Amino acid sequence: MLNNTYIHIPCIGSSTERTIWKSGIKSWDDFLINHGTLKTTKKKQRVLYSGVEESIEQLSGKNHIFFARRLLPCHQWRAYRQFEDKTAFVDIETTGLSSQSDSITIIGVYNGKETKTYIKGINLDEATEELAKYKQLVTFNGARFDLPFIEHEFPGFFNHLHIDLMYPLKNIGYSGGLKKIECSLGIRRSEETEGISGFEAVRLWNKYKKGDDESLEVLIKYNKEDVENLKTIIDMTYQKMVDNEIAPKDRKCAADLSQTI
Missing domain, CATH: 3.30.420.10 (Ribonuclease H-like superfamily/Ribonuclease H)
Known part of the structure; x- marks a missing residue:
């Protein structure tokens, strides 16, 4: 779930994250390839792109402190x-x-x-x-x-x-x-x-x-x-937990994504 999480990126909220999920993007790597298909502002796309690149780098280095500080306590289960x-x-x-x-x-x-x-x-x-x-x-x-x-x-x-x-x-x-x-x-x-x-x-x-x-x-x-x-x-x-996080507002999205997050 962590590698398709976006709410830890500054200025990005749950509605934007859900928009990304609805678009069919299944991971940070997938986002870097397909971010241009998102219906959002260019400014927000730049923020997301930079945040995703940083997140990939931090996860590659197994920097748990980065995610512990960025994720709210209620979302830290996503890193399990x-x-x-x-x-x-x-x-x-x-x-x-x-x-x-x-x-x-x-x-x-x-x-x-x-x-x-x-x-x-x-x-x-x-x-x-x-x-x-x-x-x-x-x-x-x-x-x-x-x-x-x-x-x-x-x-x-x-x-x-x-x-x-x-x-x-x-x-x-x-x-x-x-x-x-x-x-x-x-x-x-x-x-x-x-x-x-x-x-x-x-x-x-x-x-x-x-x-x-x-x-x-x-x-x-x-x-x-x-x-x-x-x-x-x-x-x-x-x-x-993964299914529930995605499913409440878009059950079709959950069916597509839950096997990959």
């Missing part, structure tokens, strides 16, 4: 496929809901192959070194919860593209919490973690702090399933 190989799926556990008065107990990081778990009092400080390896983070409700906690714990670390799955999922009809959405998609939890909520996760941490090591093992497994399921969810729903 282009930065998939440098993506971390992230979830945290905490002692409560306030990033100012509570603290992180666990940070789980899944890169699509392995999950690493960082635990308060053991190795939590190593989490930022791991997160720095990636250009894109995927969370669920991370904009309001996970990232504020991480920023408070480790100020200034964040310069990533960020996909908060809660919002694009809601746009395609999946609302509610992560566990509800997992059920809607047929994703099952293990027997040990099925039914555990965020509040139960706090209780498990408190039991661990009182000497119950088994509670920590369950909490780690719960967190591990959280981050690994995030990848399963986005891989299952990404095409629907």
Whole structure:
């Protein structure tokens, strides 16, 4: 989707982007060849042409910061496929809901192959070194919860593209919490973690702090399933997100473009 996105170009809005899609242009390279067919002003064509050339160059160099700064948070999911190989799926556990008065107990990081778990009092400080390896983070409700906690714990670390799955999922009809959405998609939890909520996760941490090591093992497994399921969810729903982005105002355009974006 990223390589047929135009709303990150200064002075270009969603109506112009949709006009480009309706014209049948399927990618930035296609735009450079066929931009002259667009029904728009010469000035806007020049802005678009320059912006597309710059975007191709920045994507070729895998400059995620360029797109993180140019794309609104609600549109950063479009970059998922282009930065998939440098993506971390992230979830945290905490002692409560306030990033100012509570603290992180666990940070789980899944890169699509392995999950690493960082635990308060053991190795939590190593989490930022791991997160720095990636250009894109995927969370669920991370904009309001996970990232504020991480920023408070480790100020200034964040310069990533960020996909908060809660919002694009809601746009395609999946609302509610992560566990509800997992059920809607047929994703099952293990027997040990099925039914555990965020509040139960706090209780498990408190039991661990009182000497119950088994509670920590369950909490780690719960967190591990959280981050690994995030990848399963986005891989299952990404095409629907693309179709929905194009389809609402022009379903014929969606049929033509969704296989190429």
